[in-house]
Amino acid sequence: xxxxxxxxxxxxxxxxMQNDSENALKIFDExxxxxxxxxxxxxxxxSTLMKLNKLDKAEICFNHSLSLHENPSAFLNKGNICxxxxxxxxxxxxxxxxxxxxxxxKSIVNILKNxxxxxxxxxxxxxxxxxxxxxxxxxxxxxxxxxxxxxTLMEAxxxxxxxxxxxxxxxxxxxxxxxxxxxxxxxxxxxxxxxDRLKIQALRAFNEENNxxxxxxxxxxxxxxxxxxxxxxxxxxxxxxxxxxxxKSIECFDKCLNINKNYYCxxxxxxxxxxxxxxxxxxxxxxxxxxxxxxxxxxxxAYKMEIIEKLHHEP
Numbered sequence: 140x141x142x143x144x145x146x147x148x149x150x151x152x153x154x155x156m157q158n159d160s161e162n163a164l165k166i167f168d169e170x171x172x173x174x175x176x177x178x179x180x181x182x183x184x185x186s187t188l189m190k191l192n193k194l195d196k197a198e199i200c201f202n203h204s205l206s207l208h209e210n211p212s213a214f215l216n217k218g219n220i221c222x223x224x225x226x227x228x229x230x231x232x233x234x235x236x237x238x239x240x241x242x243x244x245k246s247i248v249n250i251l252k253n254x255x256x257x258x259x260x261x262x263x264x265x266x267x268x269x270x271x272x273x274x275x276x277x278x279x280x281x282x283x284x285x286x287x288x289x290x291t292l293m294e295a296x297x298x299x300x301x302x303x304x305x306x307x308x309x310x311x312x313x314x315x316x317x318x319x320x321x322x323x324x325x326x327x328x329x330x331x332x333x334x335d336r337l338k339i340q341a342l343r344a345f346n347e348e349n350n351x352x353x354x355x356x357x358x359x360x361x362x363x364x365x366x367x368x369x370x371x372x373x374x375x376x377x378x379x380x381x382x383x384x385x386x387k388s389i390e391c392f393d394k395c396l397n398i399n400k401n402y403y404c405x406x407x408x409x410x411x412x413x414x415x416x417x418x419x420x421x422x423x424x425x426x427x428x429x430x431x432x433x434x435x436x437x438x439x440x441a442y443k444m445e446i447i448e449k450l451h452h453e454p
Contacts, residue, residue: 145170147330149179150339153346154325156183160190178204182212194220211237211244212347243348269299273306280313286445289313289415314381317411321377322404326370337361338371345378354378369395373405380412388412403432410442419446 152166167184170177185200198220204213218233234248265273272295279288292310296303328335341357344350358375361368376391389412395405410425426443430436 143330145174145177145180147328149177149183150328150342152180152183152187153342154323154328156187156190158322158325160187163187164191176207178207178210178213181207182210182216185213185216189216189219194223209236209240211241214240215244215248243350265295265302266299269295269302272298273302273309276306276309280309285313285317286414286417286449290417310383314383317415318377318381320411321380321408323373323377324370324404334361334364334368341371342374345374351378351382355382367398369398369402369405372398373402373408376405376408376412380408385412385416401432403429406432407439414442414446419450422446423450 148166148170152163152170155163155166164184164187167180167187170180171184174180181200181204185197185204188194188197188200198217201213201217201220204210205217214233214237218230218237221227221230221233238244238248272291276288276291276295279285279291289310292306292313296306326338328339330336330339337357337360341354341361344357345354355375355378358371358378361371362375365371372391372395376388376395379385379388379391389409392405392409392412395402396409406425406429410422410429413419413422413425423443423446426439426446429439430443433439
């Protein structure tokens with residue numbers, strides 16, 4: 140009974156981590172009062188502290204986790220902390236240790252490694268135009284100009300198809316960063332409910348295992364039971380986005396909005412996908428609709444103004 144309660148609280152904390160890190164931290168602390176050596180909760184607390192930019196405290200959590208049992212999640216996050224501190228050699232060592240423990244992490248570890256790699260790793264054997272575009276794309280990404288970086292890297296692929304594999308690794312990283320901005324409503328799971336258990340498995344496959352195929356299979360299974368499960372449709376749209384299936388992603392968000400036209404989570408997510416696809420007027424329209432729902436929302440306003448400025452400078 141206590142195990143089910145703890146697992147439920149851990150899922151609840153992870154749900155809050157996306158949009159309410161302080162509340163997630165509080166829940167992880169409550170769990171650790173009951174089970175001080177719960178590695179998943181310790182790592183969860185460390186990840187939450189990282190989102191709050193409290194790297195020193197986060198590192199203490201991951202060190203404690205590893206002292207109890209070597210695990211890939213703690214090594215992965217230790218690597219991320221080293222990356223933030225610009226200790227790249229150490230970051231690579233931790234990433235490799237995570238991969239040794241869980242070979243399924245190889246793809247995400249490669250993305251993380253590529254994020255800190257020097258430009259020379261990419262500027263090798265491609266034509267001059269592609270090299271210049273890749274270099275500029277990396278520079279824009281490092282300046283957090285993700286939309287411009289994505290467009291520039293896509294132009295690099297068009298300029299030299301042989302660079303596609305390498306550039307796609309950079310694009311994957313951009314998609315992960317953008318997807319972290321997606322909005323998912325807070326959902327209270329009932330561990331005794333079959334559909335909720337499937338949702339927990341699907342979210343774990345997506346967020347923790349990086350297994351998008353498994354996540355989509357589980358989300359589709361849930362939708363076979365209830366095709367109007369708006370929470371699941373919204374999450375499925377997020378997975379499809381990461382898989383570069385942008386049109387299908389938008390179809391999911393549109394299904395949500397057909398069920399509830401005021402479902403701001405899907406409207407916001409749709410707006411980001413449209414922005415990535417450079418469908419600026421359509422994306423702008425979404426943000427204007429969002430501002431009708433939530434006036435004076437500074438986040439929506441910032442996206443809106445960025446698009447207006449982009450449209451203004453287009454020929």
